[in-house]
Amino acid sequence: MTADPRLQLESSFDKGAVLGLFSAMPDGIVVLDDAGVVLYANTSAHHMFGGRPLLGKNLGLPIDLGNSCSEIESIDSAGRIGWAELRAVAFDWLGQPAIAVSLRDTTERRALAQQLVLAGRVFESAREGIIVTRPDGVIVSVNRSFTEITGYSAEEALGRTPRILKSHEHDRAFYTLMWKAIAKNGFWQGEVVNRRKDGSLYPELLSISRIRDADAQVTHLVGIFSDLTRRKADEAALEAAKLQLRQSEKIREELERREAIANPASLSVVSSMYSVVPLSQSARDVFAELVSRYGEILALALENLALKAENPVSDQLRELADDMGYLQAGARDVAELHSMTLANNAKTVPPMKAKAMIEEGRFLVLELMGYLVSFYRKNYYRSPRPLDPVDAANSKASRRRPKKESA
Amino acid sequence: MNKKFRLTLFVTGQTPRSERSIRNLQRICAEELQGTYEMTVIDVVEQPQLAEDLKILATPTLVKELPPPLRRVIGDLSDTEKVLLGLDISRVDGFNKETGK
Incomplete structure (x- = not known):
C-alpha cells in the first residue's frame, strides 16, 4: 500500500530488457x-x-x-x-x-507515393495512347489518349483484350513476327493499322514492351501508340505538292528551251541569211493544223508506249514531214511546232502526262527532223537559192556590215 | 496584462503544410494573444544554420521564448487548446476573468 512506486516498478519491470526491446524496433x-x-x-x-x-x-x-x-x-x-x-x-x-x-x-513511403503520383500524371497526360495488359493480354489500364484515339472508354476497354482494335489489315504472319520479336527482345515497334470503335481505320506507330518484376517474371505488357492519321495525310500532301512542283518546273524549263529555239528574235544566222519567214507567221492556219496533227501523233506515240499499242506513228510523222517539206519548212519551224504542241498540252493534260509527252516528244521531234532532212535530200539537188547572194570568201564581213560595204 | 509573447515557428520549405502551420499560428496569436506578441517564421531550408544553432530537430516546431519559461512544442498547430497548453500559456480571456475576480 505504502510502497515506493519506483520499487514497485523495479520489481515488475527490468529496464535493461525493455531498452533491449526498444533498440530492436524499426x-x-x-x-x-x-x-x-x-x-x-x-x-x-x-x-x-x-x-x-x-x-x-x-x-x-x-x-x-x-x-x-x-x-x-x-x-x-x-x-x-x-x-x-x-x-x-x-x-x-x-x-x-x-x-x-x-x-x-x-x-521512403512518401518518395514512393510522390513517384506514383508523378507516374500517374505522366500516364494520364501523355499524348500517346497507353494500354497496359496482363501477360495473357487482358487490359488492366488505359489512359485518356487511348480513349481519344480509339473511341473506347476505360470502362469499355478494361477486362477485354487489344483485339477489340484489330482491323484485319494485317495477316497472321505479321502478328506472329511481332510476338516473336517481343518474346526474343522484350520489345517491338512498328506501324499498325487498327480500327476505332466507330469502325474507321487509323494508322499508328506502336511500341510494345514487357514489364518484369524483381524476380524477372513478366507481369505486364505495355503498348504505347501515336495516331499517324494526321502525319500520314500531311506526308502524302507534302509529297504530292513536291512532285507537282518538280514536274511543273521541268515542264517550264523544257518549254523555255523550246521557245528559245523557236523564237524569231534569235533566228540563226543561216535562216536570217535566207530571210525565211517562220511558217507560224507566213501560214498561220496551216501551222495551226500542223500543230494539231503533231499533237495527235504525240498522243499516239504515248499510247504505243503506255499501252503497247501499234499506232503507225512513224508513217504519220513521215507524212507530216513531207507536208512540211512542201511548205519549205525549216528546222526552226519543226522546233516551233514541237514547242507549241507541248505548250498546248501543258495547259490541258495532267502534269504526269505532260511530263511523259515531253520525254517521248524528244524522240519524236528528232524523228520528224530526220524525215524532213531526207525529204529535202530526195527532192532538192541543190540548196534553195539565197535571195541576196553572198560571196563565200567575205560572207562574214558582209553579214556583219552589209550596208557599209555596199556604200 | 503587459505580458509580451515572443514566438518563433520553424517550418520546412514553402509547402501547403508549412503554410497551414503559419496560418494556424497567426490565428492563435490574433485570437488568444490579442496583439501582445512578436511572431517570427523561420524556414529551415532557407536558414539551416539558424535551425542548427537552436538545435531544432524537427518541424513544425514552435518556440516560446517570452515570457519564461522557454517552451518548445512540436506537431500540428490546428488545436488551439493543445498548443496553448503545450506552451504553458493560460488563455488570455481566462486570465482576464481570473484577475477580474
Whole structure:
C-alpha cells in the first residue's frame, strides 16, 4: 500500500530488457520529460536524426497526445529533411512523468507515393495512347489518349483484350513476327493499322514492351501508340505538292528551251541569211493544223508506249514531214511546232502526262527532223537559192556590215 | 496584462503544410494573444544554420521564448487548446476573468 512506486516498478519491470526491446524496433522510440527534453532515444531514432546526439536535447513537447498522429519533418545532422509520423503518449518513466514518442519514418513511403503520383500524371497526360495488359493480354489500364484515339472508354476497354482494335489489315504472319520479336527482345515497334470503335481505320506507330518484376517474371505488357492519321495525310500532301512542283518546273524549263529555239528574235544566222519567214507567221492556219496533227501523233506515240499499242506513228510523222517539206519548212519551224504542241498540252493534260509527252516528244521531234532532212535530200539537188547572194570568201564581213560595204 | 509573447515557428520549405502551420499560428496569436506578441517564421531550408544553432530537430516546431519559461512544442498547430497548453500559456480571456475576480 505504502510502497515506493519506483520499487514497485523495479520489481515488475527490468529496464535493461525493455531498452533491449526498444533498440530492436524499426520505429524511432524517444522518451521526453515534461518539458520535451530527451531522456532516452533508441537506435532507430538516432538514425532518423542522422546519428546526432539526442540525449538532453529539446525535441519539443508533442502537441497531440494519445491516439492521433501528426506528420513532422526530421532534420538530420547534415540538414537533410526526412518525414515521420509522430505518436505520443504520457506515461511514467522510472517514477517521473514522461512522454513516450514513437516516430515512424515515412521518407521512403512518401518518395514512393510522390513517384506514383508523378507516374500517374505522366500516364494520364501523355499524348500517346497507353494500354497496359496482363501477360495473357487482358487490359488492366488505359489512359485518356487511348480513349481519344480509339473511341473506347476505360470502362469499355478494361477486362477485354487489344483485339477489340484489330482491323484485319494485317495477316497472321505479321502478328506472329511481332510476338516473336517481343518474346526474343522484350520489345517491338512498328506501324499498325487498327480500327476505332466507330469502325474507321487509323494508322499508328506502336511500341510494345514487357514489364518484369524483381524476380524477372513478366507481369505486364505495355503498348504505347501515336495516331499517324494526321502525319500520314500531311506526308502524302507534302509529297504530292513536291512532285507537282518538280514536274511543273521541268515542264517550264523544257518549254523555255523550246521557245528559245523557236523564237524569231534569235533566228540563226543561216535562216536570217535566207530571210525565211517562220511558217507560224507566213501560214498561220496551216501551222495551226500542223500543230494539231503533231499533237495527235504525240498522243499516239504515248499510247504505243503506255499501252503497247501499234499506232503507225512513224508513217504519220513521215507524212507530216513531207507536208512540211512542201511548205519549205525549216528546222526552226519543226522546233516551233514541237514547242507549241507541248505548250498546248501543258495547259490541258495532267502534269504526269505532260511530263511523259515531253520525254517521248524528244524522240519524236528528232524523228520528224530526220524525215524532213531526207525529204529535202530526195527532192532538192541543190540548196534553195539565197535571195541576196553572198560571196563565200567575205560572207562574214558582209553579214556583219552589209550596208557599209555596199556604200 | 503587459505580458509580451515572443514566438518563433520553424517550418520546412514553402509547402501547403508549412503554410497551414503559419496560418494556424497567426490565428492563435490574433485570437488568444490579442496583439501582445512578436511572431517570427523561420524556414529551415532557407536558414539551416539558424535551425542548427537552436538545435531544432524537427518541424513544425514552435518556440516560446517570452515570457519564461522557454517552451518548445512540436506537431500540428490546428488545436488551439493543445498548443496553448503545450506552451504553458493560460488563455488570455481566462486570465482576464481570473484577475477580474
